[in-house]
Structures are given as C-alpha cells and as structure tokens.
Amino acid sequence: MARIAYVNGRYLPLTDATVNIEDRGYQFGDGIYEVFYAYRGRLMDETLHFARLERSRGEIGLASPMGAAALRVVIHELMRRNRVETGLVYLQLTRGVAKRDHVFPGPVPRPALTITVRPKPEPPEALDGWSAGAITLADERWGRCDIKSINLLPNVLAREAAKQAVALEAILFDKAGMVTEGASSSVWIVGADNVLRTRGLDQHVLPGCTRAAVLEDVATEGLDFREEAFSLEALRQAREVFITSATSFVKPITALDGVPVGNGAPGLIANRLYARYLARLKEG
Amino acid sequence: MARIAYVNGRYLPLTDATVNIEDRGYQFGDGIYEVFYAYRGRLMDETLHFARLERSRGEIGLASPMGAAALRVVIHELMRRNRVETGLVYLQLTRGVAKRDHVFPGPVPRPALTITVRPKPEPPEALDGWSAGAITLADERWGRCDIKSINLLPNVLAREAAKQAVALEAILFDKAGMVTEGASSSVWIVGADNVLRTRGLDQHVLPGCTRAAVLEDVATEGLDFREEAFSLEALRQAREVFITSATSFVKPITALDGVPVGNGAPGLIANRLYARYLARLKEG
Numbered sequence: 001m002a003r004i005a006y007v008n009g010r011y012l013p014l015t016d017a018t019v020n021i022e023d024r025g026y027q028f029g030d031g032i033y034e035v036f037y038a039y040r041g042r043l044m045d046e047t048l049h050f051a052r053l054e055r056s057r058g059e060i061g062l063a064s065p066m067g068a069a070a071l072r073v074v075i076h077e078l079m080r081r082n083r084v085e086t087g088l089v090y091l092q093l094t095r096g097v098a099k100r101d102h103v104f105p106g107p108v109p110r111p112a113l114t115i116t117v118r119p120k121p122e123p124p125e126a127l128d129g130w131s132a133g134a135i136t137l138a139d140e141r142w143g144r145c146d147i148k149s150i151n152l153l154p155n156v157l158a159r160e161a162a163k164q165a166v167a168l169e170a171i172l173f174d175k176a177g178m179v180t181e182g183a184s185s186s187v188w189i190v191g192a193d194n195v196l197r198t199r200g201l202d203q204h205v206l207p208g209c210t211r212a213a214v215l216e217d218v219a220t221e222g223l224d225f226r227e228e229a230f231s232l233e234a235l236r237q238a239r240e241v242f243i244t245s246a247t248s249f250v251k252p253i254t255a256l257d258g259v260p261v262g263n264g265a266p267g268l269i270a271n272r273l274y275a276r277y278l279a280r281l282k283e284g
Numbered sequence: 285m286a287r288i289a290y291v292n293g294r295y296l297p298l299t300d301a302t303v304n305i306e307d308r309g310y311q312f313g314d315g316i317y318e319v320f321y322a323y324r325g326r327l328m329d330e331t332l333h334f335a336r337l338e339r340s341r342g343e344i345g346l347a348s349p350m351g352a353a354a355l356r357v358v359i360h361e362l363m364r365r366n367r368v369e370t371g372l373v374y375l376q377l378t379r380g381v382a383k384r385d386h387v388f389p390g391p392v393p394r395p396a397l398t399i400t401v402r403p404k405p406e407p408p409e410a411l412d413g414w415s416a417g418a419i420t421l422a423d424e425r426w427g428r429c430d431i432k433s434i435n436l437l438p439n440v441l442a443r444e445a446a447k448q449a450v451a452l453e454a455i456l457f458d459k460a461g462m463v464t465e466g467a468s469s470s471v472w473i474v475g476a477d478n479v480l481r482t483r484g485l486d487q488h489v490l491p492g493c494t495r496a497a498v499l500e501d502v503a504t505e506g507l508d509f510r511e512e513a514f515s516l517e518a519l520r521q522a523r524e525v526f527i528t529s530a531t532s533f534v535k536p537i538t539a540l541d542g543v544p545v546g547n548g549a550p551g552l553i554a555n556r557l558y559a560r561y562l563a564r565l566k567e568g
Contacts, residue, residue: 018302021398028436029313100374102443102468114305142438143424151435152312154426159386184386
C-alpha cells in the first residue's frame, strides 16, 4: 500500500507529497517538528507533545495552521488512511513559501504543515535486546536546543558518527564537560551513589516529552533522584545509563565509546522505569 | 515573465518547482548552499564560490551531482531562460530524499540540486545611500559556521531582530565578547589606530568569498591591516564599520544599535574598497 502524507490540507501519496523549493523550511530550516509514538491508535503523551509544539511555534514566531483538536483529527485520519495503529507520527510546520530573504516575510504566508506516519513495532515485553551503544561527542549545536527546530544538521552528523562507531546514539557534552543530552534523546545516569540523575531543562536541551512522563514514574517508584547536570566523567563512571525519547521509549545504553557500562547489561532502574513505561502504554 | 527554476535536471516554472517532503533538506536542514552575484552575465568571484561549495559538500559528506564546469553551464542556462544578466544566483544542494532517519541514508540517494536566479540592480556608482544600520547580538549559532549549511534559523531570527530595530544586519559576538561575523556577512572595522581589521577564519565564521576578494584589494591599496579577532567594545569604538558579502558588496554600517559609527557617514577606507570592488566588477 502506498504511504499517504498530509500536505497543507491534502492527503496525497507520499511520492506526490511535495513543497515548493522556496518553502522556508527548505532554504532556511525555518520550521519546527514533533514526533509522536502512536500505540494501538492512541498518541502517547499527546498533551505534552501538543504543548511543546505550541511552545516551539511561539519561540520562533510561526503562525498557527490550526489548533491541537483539529491537528489531532488530521493525525488520526492520516493513521486511518495508512492503516497504522502503532507507529510514528512525524509532524512538521514551517514558515511557508516566500521569496528568499532571511527576515520574516510580509505579508505572512500560510505556514506549511506536513505530516507522515509509518508503522513501528510495539515495544518488547522486556529490555532484553532493547539496548544500544553510544558514543560521546562535543555538543556543537546552537544555543536554543530547547526549540524543536528542523535545524538538525549537527544531530545528523552526530548520529552518523555514532553509526560509524557501530553505536546508536551520540551523547553530547558542552565546553565545560557537562553532558547536555543525546543527539535525539534525553540522557539519564545512575551513579555509584545509586542516585538517578538527568539534566534540568535549560536552553541547551530539548524538554523531552518522554522525559517528562518518566519523571512522574520516577516519583511513583520513589527513586532517589536529582534533576541536575552531570559531567562526562560521571557518565563514564555510571552504573547505569539510559536514554528516553518518543522513539526509543526507555532504552539502556550498555556501552559508551566501546566500553561496557556497569556489567554491560540493562540495569535495575532502567528495568523498573521500562516496566512503568509499558504499563502506561497499555493503560492508555 | 514567470520565473524559471532548476530542479534536479529540469527547468521548471517556479510555481512547479518542488521537492518531496522527505527531502532531507526539508526535514533535517541536511544541505548546503551558495549565493553568487551575477554582473552583466558573469558570476563574481566564481572560482571562490565553487571552491567553497566543494568544501561545504565535503565537510558534510554529500555526493556531488556534477562538477563545477557543468554547474556553470546550468547556471548560465538558467540566467538565459530568466533573462537575468545582473542578479543573484541561489544554489542549494541537499542529501536527497530518504525515509526519515538521522543517519546518512543507504543506498546513497541522488543529491537534490535546486537553483534559482533573480534580478538585482547594479551597485551604485558611489556609497551615498549604500549603507545601513546594524544591531549587535549574542552569536547562538552552531560550532561549524565555516560550513555554508542551510541550518539558518539563528540567522533568520538575528536578521529579523535587526529588522525590528529598523536595521539591516545583526553583528554577532561570542561568549568571550569577540565579534564573529554578521548574520549574513563578514564584518570589518577601522579603529582609532587607523588599522583595518577582520577576524581570521576559524570554525565560527564563514570563509566569505567577497571577504577573500576584498583582502586582495586591501593589499593592493596598501592599507594597514590585521586579520585578527576584535571585541564588541572595539566594534563600538570603531571609526568605520563595514560588511562584505555577495549581496551587500562592500557596505558601510553607519549606526550600531542606533548609535552613529564615527560621524555617521561612510568612511574613507570603505569608500576606497568599494571603488576597488566596482573596478573589479567592471573589469570582469
């Protein structure tokens, strides 16, 4: 079955899903995006994702194409047309088509909204096999990574460097040697003190929706937790490292730059939080 | 007359000039670009622009769609079809269309090459009127601004901030308070010591083609010059400030954050270098 995409009000076969070359998303990366995980017809953490979309939109001054309720209708219609109940929903919003000039165009063009969906298997019942290696890399991204923009070239290069090292993710650290986040995930560690840590939100990290949801699970589990930055050194000495994102759920990092993390197997806390994640997924 | 664009081997009316929404340029900003100034049918500093295109391409590992000689043929054919002899040529190259995933796609898709041209008036005979105001702004761009990538959202936001302040350009400074460059230009100052300065090339600035050409003029003029970084404070106290780029040529900045630079008029050295620029333009 041909994949169907949503493009500015129309449902089109993906091969016909096009935008003008003067769409500012194409020439300037002047746009934002969201990725939702759909599980059996429901969008996981959808309130968080729609809120973040609104925030990103406001931060770069994009006009709104439609409200969250209408967007939800479009997404579900697109899932129906693609017969996808469990998978990834990719939504992108750009400033639209205008003669190329850096400044915001006037009059304001219609923002360009494109959405695609594709199937993705359900998460495994246990973490066996659901783990990966990561590399560490200097964070060379811009100063506003809290905006989920489509300026993703540094992330692309970081993930490609990870792939070349037979790893999945690149964990980034700033000039002070503090970990920011993964190229496409939030990063968590459990230290020798058994304290779970993830960096607090600032302009250098994306406010992860899965991160926010897992934070609630951390409280429910009563884990010893601190929301604070940690160093590359602390990362290397961690008993457990795991990442969270809409596509990786809760995923243990079992090797860092080729060196096993802890005993090289998914850790106790990752297992507990993964179980919580699965429970939330199934409760709906 | 409808504008004609070049899109992956075809010459199309601009309204029909489209790319797939899964072009990596659209979803990741995974591409590079060049802007040439064409003057009476000739591409200014074309050797420098083609060399920079090759360099950017290599830095992010893009496949080559064609060599510089073939590209030159396409550009001139596009100028002919648009009846543009003097204007701007915009050329963009992306990693092509692939199912969305950060890592480089395999097999390697055909890179997407798009080119547009549009008329731009010839530069004025003298600098009267050819000047502008600038604002100063923290440089929040990524760590590889030496690559001419289409990840331009920070540049867009900076230029928009300038426009809101009724200025043309945003002059950027790093965390150490040193000027990097303009959001879309190289920056030069003449200090109280009468020394002309522009920052040396590193990963935080674009190797400007017009900058390189003007450097030769600086030598020809025998100006007292140092290629070295200067501070925001030095910028504010400069006698003269000017920018260079393919679209601004040599353009005096006569006000900074609303405060006149020097006596608020184009300076002596900018005038000399602008005259040199015009001479080169006309000599061909």
